[in-house]
Amino acid sequence: MSGRDDRRVNDPLDLKAPPGQARAFSAEDEDGGIASAGPSADPEGRGRDDSEKLDQYLLRRYHLHGDRQAREQLITMYLPLVRSLARRYASRGEHFDDLVQVGAIGLIKAIDRFDLSRGVELTTYATPNIVGEIKRYFRDKGWSVRVPRGLQELNIRLNKVIDELVPKLQRSPTIKELAEAASATPEEVLEALETSQAYNSVSLQASLNGESGEEDAGLIDYLGSEEEAYDTMEDRTTLAPGFAKLDKRERYILHLRFFEGLTQSQIAERVGISQMHVSRLIRRSLEKLREEIGDLDGSQAGRFPGADDR
Amino acid sequence: MSERIALEVPAKLSALSTVRMVLGGLGERLDFSLEDLDDLFLATDRLLQAALDAEELDHLRVDMVCGDGELQVAAGSFTSAGLRAQVAVTPGGCIDLCTLLRRLLDEVSLEEHDGSFTVVMLKRGSGNRE
Numbered sequence: 001m002s003g004r005d006d007r008r009v010n011d012p013l014d015l016k017a018p019p020g021q022a023r024a025f026s027a028e029d030e031d032g033g034i035a036s037a038g039p040s041a042d043p044e045g046r047g048r049d050d051s052e053k054l055d056q057y058l059l060r061r062y063h064l065h066g067d068r069q070a071r072e073q074l075i076t077m078y079l080p081l082v083r084s085l086a087r088r089y090a091s092r093g094e095h096f097d098d099l100v101q102v103g104a105i106g107l108i109k110a111i112d113r114f115d116l117s118r119g120v121e122l123t124t125y126a127t128p129n130i131v132g133e134i135k136r137y138f139r140d141k142g143w144s145v146r147v148p149r150g151l152q153e154l155n156i157r158l159n160k161v162i163d164e165l166v167p168k169l170q171r172s173p174t175i176k177e178l179a180e181a182a183s184a185t186p187e188e189v190l191e192a193l194e195t196s197q198a199y200n201s202v203s204l205q206a207s208l209n210g211e212s213g214e215e216d217a218g219l220i221d222y223l224g225s226e227e228e229a230y231d232t233m234e235d236r237t238t239l240a241p242g243f244a245k246l247d248k249r250e251r252y253i254l255h256l257r258f259f260e261g262l263t264q265s266q267i268a269e270r271v272g273i274s275q276m277h278v279s280r281l282i283r284r285s286l287e288k289l290r291e292e293i294g295d296l297d298g299s300q301a302g303r304f305p306g307a308d309d310r
Numbered sequence: 311m312s313e314r315i316a317l318e319v320p321a322k323l324s325a326l327s328t329v330r331m332v333l334g335g336l337g338e339r340l341d342f343s344l345e346d347l348d349d350l351f352l353a354t355d356r357l358l359q360a361a362l363d364a365e366e367l368d369h370l371r372v373d374m375v376c377g378d379g380e381l382q383v384a385a386g387s388f389t390s391a392g393l394r395a396q397v398a399v400t401p402g403g404c405i406d407l408c409t410l411l412r413r414l415l416d417e418v419s420l421e422e423h424d425g426s427f428t429v430v431m432l433k434r435g436s437g438n439r440e
Contacts, residue, residue, distance in 0.1 A: 162344065171436065172346070174338070174341050175334070175337070175338040175342070193334070193344075257413070258405050
């Protein structure tokens, strides 16, 4: 415990912070969520008490004295938690930064609504608020038009059912089979599939389209053993008009579908995503291609150099 | 025994949803797989989008014939030489409309009528493919 007293409180807000305020709460320390940002990451296990004291102190300052700076410091302090939670959802197609912003709204709501008398940690209270806000964002913003909740849920259920049925049947399921497995009528299945067109497929590709190294690493994971074939394809497609606007995975999937002749299910298995996701990515990629090469001569449209030499 | 359905929708992108729903209903009756239907939807969408881009149209006319394990879709009549070229010709190695239609469908042909043409597309259910 001797080290605790040696710490110097760097309090830019000039708050009379309690003893033990740790450097771990620095706003710059944002790489590992609250676990590493807060004292719970302290290998000696001393930090948690510090964390609770500081949280409670700032919460008291804000709720009892209306100290807005305390509120801002709490927000800054807990942004790593928001980032950590947002990262869990980043693979679902929305931009990571957008998810952080949405999650931050959940954090702010949690701070504003926090009840000091309940005696719970802010982390405990904030986490479901942040996650809830992110989930709400997916539910509301993920659809480019308003789709009834029942159809959205059926669509989500269908995604799972398709993933289960394809390996079981060793082929793409029929609408009747989907309806039976999803406890719906064929008409409902068709309607749900149609509404999935309204899903914001723009965001679907973004999960592996970002700029961070982590997301690029995910792409390599998806490609797995196909990396060599992918590289060969890549040499050709990097020169193709319009293809520069597609990310690597989109180019790869289009290549597999339209030049290798693989079915969506086969592509899904190879790339490691669902068949529905492959379907959406193909549509989106073709749309991007169409937009990009709209002004080009048709003979150059989406050309895979050398693809006809195969 | 074949069944014929004629559909006329406003010439706008939002109307393609109606076309897909009708195609879906017919495909369901033919026991088309999800992928069969998705291919048919994509091919029809791309053709009709290209037609909307190429021509000033009031309506889109789509005739569907539901046969034995196969669905024929005829869209037209169109007059654009550009659209005709897009459907009929591919320089090879491209993901252009011609390539797309031929990859997604079992048969694609043009029917000519006094300066206009109809694009006829055939999709067989994967269980009925030769």
